Amino acid sequence: MTIIVQKYGGSSVANAKKIRNVARRVAESYKKGNKVVVVVSAMGDTTDELIEMANEINPSPQPREKDLLLSTGEIVSSTLLAMALHAAGFPAVALSGPQAGISTDSSFSRARITGIEPKRIIKELKKGNIVIVAGFQGLTEEEDIATLGRGGSDTTAVALAASLKAKICEIYTDVEGVYTADPRLVPEARKLDEIGYEEMLEMATSGARVMHHRSVELGQLYNMPILVASSMVDRPGTIVHGGKNMEVQNKVRGIAHDLDVAKITITGVPDRPGVAAAIFLPLAKAGISVDTIVQNAGANNITDMTFTVMKDDLPKAMEIIKPVAKEIDAKKCLSDLNLGKVSIIGTGMQNTPGYAAKMFQTLSKQNINILLITTSEIRITCIIDGDRVIEAVKALHKAFKLDKP
Amino acid sequence: MTIIVQKYGGSSVANAKKIRNVARRVAESYKKGNKVVVVVSAMGDTTDELIEMANEINPSPQPREKDLLLSTGEIVSSTLLAMALHAAGFPAVALSGPQAGISTDSSFSRARITGIEPKRIIKELKKGNIVIVAGFQGLTEEEDIATLGRGGSDTTAVALAASLKAKICEIYTDVEGVYTADPRLVPEARKLDEIGYEEMLEMATSGARVMHHRSVELGQLYNMPILVASSMVDRPGTIVHGGKNMEVQNKVRGIAHDLDVAKITITGVPDRPGVAAAIFLPLAKAGISVDTIVQNAGANNITDMTFTVMKDDLPKAMEIIKPVAKEIDAKKCLSDLNLGKVSIIGTGMQNTPGYAAKMFQTLSKQNINILLITTSEIRITCIIDGDRVIEAVKALHKAFKLDKP
Numbered sequence: 122m123t124i125i126v127q128k129y130g131g132s133s134v135a136n137a138k139k140i141r142n143v144a145r146r147v148a149e150s151y152k153k154g155n156k157v158v159v160v161v162s163a164m165g166d167t168t169d170e171l172i173e174m175a176n177e178i179n180p181s182p183q184p185r186e187k188d189l190l191l192s193t194g195e196i197v198s199s200t201l202l203a204m205a206l207h208a209a210g211f212p213a214v215a216l217s218g219p220q221a222g223i224s225t226d227s228s229f230s231r232a233r234i235t236g237i238e239p240k241r242i243i244k245e246l247k248k249g250n251i252v253i254v255a256g257f258q259g260l261t262e263e264e265d266i267a268t269l270g271r272g273g274s275d276t277t278a279v280a281l282a283a284s285l286k287a288k289i290c291e292i293y294t295d296v297e298g299v300y301t302a303d304p305r306l307v308p309e310a311r312k313l314d315e316i317g318y319e320e321m322l323e324m325a326t327s328g329a330r331v332m333h334h335r336s337v338e339l340g341q342l343y344n345m346p347i348l349v350a351s352s353m354v355d356r357p358g359t360i361v362h363g364g365k366n367m368e369v370q371n372k373v374r375g376i377a378h379d380l381d382v383a384k385i386t387i388t389g390v391p392d393r394p395g396v397a398a399a400i401f402l403p404l405a406k407a408g409i410s411v412d413t414i415v416q417n418a419g420a421n422n423i424t425d426m427t428f429t430v431m432k433d434d435l436p437k438a439m440e441i442i443k444p445v446a447k448e449i450d451a452k453k454c455l456s457d458l459n460l461g462k463v464s465i466i467g468t469g470m471q472n473t474p475g476y477a478a479k480m481f482q483t484l485s486k487q488n489i490n491i492l493l494i495t496t497s498e499i500r501i502t503c504i505i506d507g508d509r510v511i512e513a514v515k516a517l518h519k520a521f522k523l524d525k526p
Numbered sequence: 527m528t529i530i531v532q533k534y535g536g537s538s539v540a541n542a543k544k545i546r547n548v549a550r551r552v553a554e555s556y557k558k559g560n561k562v563v564v565v566v567s568a569m570g571d572t573t574d575e576l577i578e579m580a581n582e583i584n585p586s587p588q589p590r591e592k593d594l595l596l597s598t599g600e601i602v603s604s605t606l607l608a609m610a611l612h613a614a615g616f617p618a619v620a621l622s623g624p625q626a627g628i629s630t631d632s633s634f635s636r637a638r639i640t641g642i643e644p645k646r647i648i649k650e651l652k653k654g655n656i657v658i659v660a661g662f663q664g665l666t667e668e669e670d671i672a673t674l675g676r677g678g679s680d681t682t683a684v685a686l687a688a689s690l691k692a693k694i695c696e697i698y699t700d701v702e703g704v705y706t707a708d709p710r711l712v713p714e715a716r717k718l719d720e721i722g723y724e725e726m727l728e729m730a731t732s733g734a735r736v737m738h739h740r741s742v743e744l745g746q747l748y749n750m751p752i753l754v755a756s757s758m759v760d761r762p763g764t765i766v767h768g769g770k771n772m773e774v775q776n777k778v779r780g781i782a783h784d785l786d787v788a789k790i791t792i793t794g795v796p797d798r799p800g801v802a803a804a805i806f807l808p809l810a811k812a813g814i815s816v817d818t819i820v821q822n823a824g825a826n827n828i829t830d831m832t833f834t835v836m837k838d839d840l841p842k843a844m845e846i847i848k849p850v851a852k853e854i855d856a857k858k859c860l861s862d863l864n865l866g867k868v869s870i871i872g873t874g875m876q877n878t879p880g881y882a883a884k885m886f887q888t889l890s891k892q893n894i895n896i897l898l899i900t901t902s903e904i905r906i907t908c909i910i911d912g913d914r915v916i917e918a919v920k921a922l923h924k925a926f927k928l929d930k931p
Binding site: 178189214 | 542545546576579580582583584585587588590591592594595597598601602604605606608609610612613619620622625646669670671
C-alpha cells in the first residue's frame with residue numbers, strides 16, 4: 122500500500138474553519154487511493170497558553186508534569202481533525218503519541234524518538250481509516266509522556282514516514298516552500314523546486330524557520346523525501362531529498378538569516394586542556410544551546426573564546442559562565458545582545474573558490490562589519506550587527522544572482 | 527501503609543487560586559503521615575468547552591474521538607495540581623487514567639471500570655510521592671481512551687480506594703455533606719453525620735446531586751467508607767458507610783428531589799409478552815436512560831405504560847417510541863415535559879407503616895396532585911408537577927421533622 126504522511130502545523134489548525142480546510146486537503150489525498158497518516162501540532166497558541174497556566178501555578182514546573190500537560194494540546198487537535206473528517210464522510214481515527222507506538226527517551230521537554238512500533242497505525246490503515254496522530258509526543262520506557270521540544274511535530278511526521286516506509290512525508294505550513302531567502306525581506310526571493318538534505322540542514326540551522334533541522338536530519342538518515350508546501354494554497358512547494366538529480370551543484374542555493382543571536386566572549390582564557398569542557402559542560406547541563414563557537418589562538422598560551430546563544434538564554438548563560446571564568450583564571454566575560462547571523466548555503470561551496478571572498482566583499486561594500494566568521498562544507502556564516510541583517514540578506518541575494526533562475 | 531484517596535471536583539480546581547487551595551489541603555493530609563492519592567476532575571467548565579469545540583466541527587462527534595478529546599481536561603488539572611504541590615515543596619506525580627492502571631470496557635462516553643492494576647501508583651507512593659490521578663478515564667482492551675460518563679471522577683476515586691485498600695475515600699465538593707434536603711430550598715435542612723450506602727444510593731438516584739450513584743454502589747460493593755465534605759471550609763462532612771452503628775434506623779433520613787423529569791405515556795398497550803422489551807430495548811440502544819416505569823394493569827388485556835426520562839432526552843425518546851407504539855398496536859403516545867420528582871428516603875421504611883400515608887397526606891394538604899408513585903425498600907417517590915416540587919420538599923421536610931436532630 123502507498124502510504125503518505127502529512128503534517129499540519131499549529132497555525133494550519135488554529136480554529137474550526139482551518140481544521141475543516143485541513144480535513145478537505147487530507148480527504149483529497151485519501152480519495153486518490155493513498156493510505157494517509159496525518160500528524161498535527163496543537164491549535165494556534167494552545168501550547169503557549171498551557172505554559173502560561175502552568176507558570177501561574179509554578180514558575181518552574183517539573184519537566185515531567187509540564188510534558189504531560191503540553192501533550193494534551195496535540196491530542197485535542199488530532200481528535201478535532203478526526204471529527205472534521207467524520208463530518209465530511211471519511212473514516213478516520215485519532216491516536217495519541219503512545220497509541221501510535223512512538224517511544225522516546227526520558228529527556229522531558231526535548232525527548233528523542235527511540236523507536237516506533239506502528240502496528241496500531243497499520244491496523245487502522247488496513248481497516249480503511251485515515252490515521253491522525255498527535256505530534257510532538259511519545260512514551261518513555263517508564264510509561265511517562267515526553268514531548269519532543271522544538272520542531273517536535275515535524276520530527277514525529279518524518280519518523281513515522283520512515284517507520285511506515287511511506288512514499289513521501291509532506292510538511293504543510295504557512296509558507297509555500299523553501300526560498301532563496303526570506304521572502305518577507307527579499308521580494309525577489311525565489312521558491313526552490315528541490316533542495317538536498319545537507320543544504321536544507323544548513324538552511325534550517327542557519328535561521329530559515331521553514332523546517333526544524335532535527336526532522337531534516339531524520340529525513341536524510343532514512344532517505345525519506347520531504348515536501349514542504351503551503352496548507353492554504355495549492356502550489357507545488359519544495360521537495361527536500363537526497364536524490365542524484367539535484368537541480369544544481371556548486372552554486373549558492375539560498376541566503377539564511379537569524380536575528381536571535383547573542384554573543385558571549387571570555388577573554389584571557391588560559392589555553393590548556395579541559396578549559397573548553399569547563400565552559401560548555403555547565404551550559405549544556407542547563408539546557409542552553411550553544412551555536413557558533415570560535416576560539417582565537419592567542420600568544421603566550423592565552424586565548425579568547427567566543428560563542429553565541431539564543432537571546433533569551435543570555436542572562437542565564439552569563440550567570441553560569443561568570444563563576445566558571447573566574448575558576449579557570451580567565452580575564453573577562455563580555456556579552457553582546459543585539460546580533461544577527463547571515464549565511465550563504467550551497468553544496469560544494471568549499472570546492473569552488475571565490476564564494477567567501479564575494480560574500481565578504483558584498484558586506485564590506487555595504488559597510489557592514491563582520492564580528493565572527495564560521496564555515497562548513499556547504500555554508501559560510503557571518504555574525505554581524507543585528508540592525509544590519511536585513512540589508513545584508515538583500516545585498517547577498519542580489520550579489521549571488523538568486524533572483525534569477 | 528495508610529492510604530487515603532481524595533477526590534476534588536471541577537469547581538474545586540476551577541482556577542490557579544483554587545488549585546493552590548486544594549494543594550494545601552492535600553499537603554495537610556500528607557503531613558499527617560498518610561499516603562495520599564488524589565483524583566481530580568477537569569477544571570471548571572473545561573469539559574463543556576471541549577464539547578462545544580467538538581460540536582462546532584461535528585454536531586455528532588464519534589464517541590471514541592470525543593472521549594479522547596475530553597480525557598485531556600482531567601490530565602490538564604492533574605498536572606497543574608502536581609505543579610502546585612511542587613511549588614509548595616511537596617513531592618507529587620501526575621498520572622493519566624491509563625498510567626494509573628485503570629482499565630475500562632469500550633462503551634465510550636459511559637465506560638465501566640473493568641479493573642485496576644495500581645502498580646505504578648504503589649511504586650510512586652513508596653517513593654514518597656503524592657499521586658495525582660486524572661479522573662473520569664481509563665484504557666480499553668484495544669488501548670483506546672474511554673471516559674466514564676456522569677460522576678466519572680467519583681467512580682475513579684472509589685474504585686482506586688478499593689483497589690488500593692485505602693482507609694477511606696474522601697470526596698471533596700462544593701457542598702458540606704449530605705443534607706436532609708437541598709439546603710438551597712430548605713434553610714432548616716440539617717447535615718447528616720453519617721448515612722448508609724443504601725440510603726445514599728436512593729438519595730443519589732432520587733436527585734440529590736452530592737454524589738453519583740455509581741460511586742456509592744462501588745463503595746457498597748467494596749465496603750469502602752466515603753467521606754463527603756466541602757473543599758473550601760474545614761467542617762466534618764458526612765460519612766457514607768455500611769457499618770452497623772448506623773445513626774438511626776426506621777426513620778426518614780432525607781428528602782430528595784429532581785427537576786429533570788419528563789414523562790411518556792403509551793396508552794392502549796396490548797398486554798402480551800414481549801411488549802415491554804419492544805418499547806425499552808430501542809431506548810436503551812439509543813443510550814436513553816429510563817427512570818421510573820409504571821404499568822397500570824387494565825381491563826381486556828389492554829394496559830397503559832408510563833415511564834420517565836431526562837428532559838433533554840424527551841424529543842429523541844418520542845421519535846423512537848412513536849413507530850414502536852404503532853408496531854405493537856398501542857393507542858397513543860403522550861408526553862409531559864414539566865415534571866418533578868420528590869422522594870422520602872430511610873432504611874427500613876417498608877417495615878414501618880404510616881410513612882407513605884403521611885407523605886401522600888402532606889402533599890394533599892398542599893393541594894399537590896400526585897401523577898405517579900413508585901417505592902423501593904427504603905424510598906417512596908412521587909412524580910408531581912415540576913412547579914410544585916420546591917413546595918413539596920419544604921412541606922415534607924417539616925412533616926417528617928427533619929429540621930430537628
